[in-house]
Amino acid sequence: MSAHGPVTAVRGAPCWVSLMAHDLEGAQEFYTAVLGWRFRAGGLGEEFSIALSDGQPVASIGALAQSFQVAVAWTSYFAVDNADDTAGRIRERGATVAVGPLKIGPGRAALAADPDGATFGFWEGQTLAWSIGQGNAPVGLELRTRDAFAAAIFYAEVFDWASGEPGGCDVTYEHDQVIVSDATHTVATLRGGAVESAPDPRVRPLWHVHFPVRDIEKVAATAVAAGGTVTPVTPTADGEGCQAVVRDPDGGLFTVTST
Template sequence: MGGGEASARVRCVAAVPCWVSLMAQDLEGAQEFYGPLLGWEFDPAPERLGPYVHAVAGGEAVAGLGTVESGAIPFAWTAYFGTESADAAADAVRERGATLAVGPLAFDAGRVAFAADPAGAVFGIWEGPLGRARRLEVPGAPVWIELRTPDPFAAALFYGEVFRWDGRDPERFDVRWEHDRVVLRAEGHSVAALAKEESGAPTGLPPHWEVSFAVPDADLALTRAVGLGGAALGAAFDSPYGRVARLRDREGARFAVISAKE
């Protein structure tokens, strides 16, 4: 098991993705896969839509894993945007022609909703105790969240309106164009990006938020994931943010691992 108090340090950060979770059909099997792959331990957490645990790395809760019987929430990794008001964000989603699938619902951590943007990428909305953005420099932590979509500029307009990117303190939050991406920065850290899906990407991949976890060696993690029953979505490659391997777990949930540039 993990550190016991890790969940108390989970904090919502307004306007940016600040938490990730996986809904799995087999929660025990997911722990058997991700535990050795990413060096995670697991702490029990309050049930939400079903059994739920926190993945712990370096004494920090870095992700949630749960299971749910309802098909309303996809069996996939989901990135959650923090917000001061889940109701206001949910209303903004509907007003802009996107889909609000579930919620907002009240949980132990606050209020949560699930939505899909106009291109179909699923994301979460989380209203909880607000904290400051910080980058966890530990293996196993989610260090890069990136939207893969046909039109990142249209997507940036949508998310900017839903989460009120304009008008926030520019000393703490800004949006910029770099490395052919729309990049979100909070408290001096690049925390997420919106990018056009490359022409050479795996076929059949719809628009989605890709969660990348830190590992010491992306090539080794790719080999290990396959050995644990997962699959590689192509060879590892170099990116502006490090060496990346895109993977699929035992149940088909897609994610990525990234090792820092030397």
């Protein structure tokens, strides 16, 4: 990803990921140890920082106010043309807009939850030249949900996926998963039960951010030593690598994927 910008993001595509943590300093120490990140001020005050990988922005971490009683979580943001219109579409479909849209720096942002409870954000305004699977951005973004097909319909209606209009995202359905792509590459995957199967009530719907690592066993051990927890390492869905889900000491979940 280039640090130069701003640019206009592809409509409906993921445009950033951010962690809201109760302990900003502790979070920075953990992600420095585990993923090798460095941090700089983010331009939105002392309680907000940009994570750098090889000197390039990869994500952000902000501090939750102590009075703000929400779970610590990694949130994926999607680019929209009009935040108010997007908020209206979400509410019309029985989902929740929890915060915003609010003016934040050069744009407007909001936090929402889809009908099954998976949280996500959306952003109106220009962004950095950042895209899932490219450069220093996360290697993947994956919604694990009870019914991928139903989720795809919701997000397609909210973000204009597969609308046929120029400048948006396309959707394909392959092997019981929904693939979202811009004009050049895959930017998100939705996974759940097959079309004919009943939704699995055991699945807690969640957008998983996949950060690339070279030595996943070493990263897993470092995460545990730094106070996190890690699931057993398993093969990725395509069988070409390995992955593990990490919970940081503050409770934030993310996935590490070997590259």
